[in-house]
Amino acid sequence: MNHALTTPNELIQQLNWRYATKQFDPTRTIADSTWLALEQSLVLSPSSFGLQPWKFFVVRNPALRQQLKEHAWGQAQITDASHLVVLAIKKDIGAAEVDQFVARMAEVRQVSTSTLDGYGGMVKGFLAQPPYPITMDSWAARQVYIALGFLMYSAALLGVDTCPIEGFSPEKFNELLQLPEQGYSAVVLCAVGYRAEDDNYATLAKVRYAPEAVVGYYD
Numbered sequence: 001m002n003h004a005l006t007t008p009n010e011l012i013q014q015l016n017w018r019y020a021t022k023q024f025d026p027t028r029t030i031a032d033s034t035w036l037a038l039e040q041s042l043v044l045s046p047s048s049f050g051l052q053p054w055k056f057f058v059v060r061n062p063a064l065r066q067q068l069k070e071h072a073w074g075q076a077q078i079t080d081a082s083h084l085v086v087l088a089i090k091k092d093i094g095a096a097e098v099d100q101f102v103a104r105m106a107e108v109r110q111v112s113t114s115t116l117d118g119y120g121g122m123v124k125g126f127l128a129q130p131p132y133p134i135t136m137d138s139w140a141a142r143q144v145y146i147a148l149g150f151l152m153y154s155a156a157l158l159g160v161d162t163c164p165i166e167g168f169s170p171e172k173f174n175e176l177l178q179l180p181e182q183g184y185s186a187v188v189l190c191a192v193g194y195r196a197e198d199d200n201y202a203t204l205a206k207v208r209y210a211p212e213a214v215v216g217y218y219d
Contacts, residue, residue, distance in 0.1 A: 077165065
């Protein structure tokens with residue numbers, strides 16, 4: 001059964017349409033139905049082991065966003081976009097989070113947690129002793145970037161603009177949003193909304209290397 005909802009040409013068209021929006025139209029707001037779909041793109045994002053070591057904080061308070069802007073190089077996207085998403089990692093993820101997810105999995109799939117002991121043990125083993133040098137915070141941050149990609153891709157398919165933002169002070173964002181008290185730490189931001197008509201970046205040709213320079217095949 002073919003589950004395609006778009007064509008290859010339409011996909012490429014939307015990916016070319018997408019760009020890191022520098023100027024958002026502050027008068028345009030994402031419709032609730034559209035935003036809920038984008039929210040689901042975050043919720044449905046894949047992660048290693050399915051563990052979802054993250055939380056996505058959507059800042060809608062204008063005064064708070066103005067404060068955050070001061071700690072993001074004064075970038076107008078922080079205040080002008082319809083929505084501002086702070087993508088954060090769950091700090092010091094460990095056995096407790098595995099148990100929590102196993103319980104959720106058992107609930108959703110209507111099975112006993114005992115049937116998931118093998119899965120839970122495997123994940124706990126990885127978190128306790130990763131097979132390669134990496135901290136759990138660094139591992140969680142890699143997962144967050146997968147969710148960021150899902151959000152931006154989904155937005156492009158819906159004709160919604162985005163701008164990923166790493167130019168900010170995580171420490172200040174953590175402080176203003178009280179994230180450490182909740183067990184989280186900011187990693188990256190994404191402004192979501194609609195481009196301003198006078199954003200000249202929208203008309204610039206997208207600069208990418210040729211496919212053969214960045215894609216290799218082993219046949």
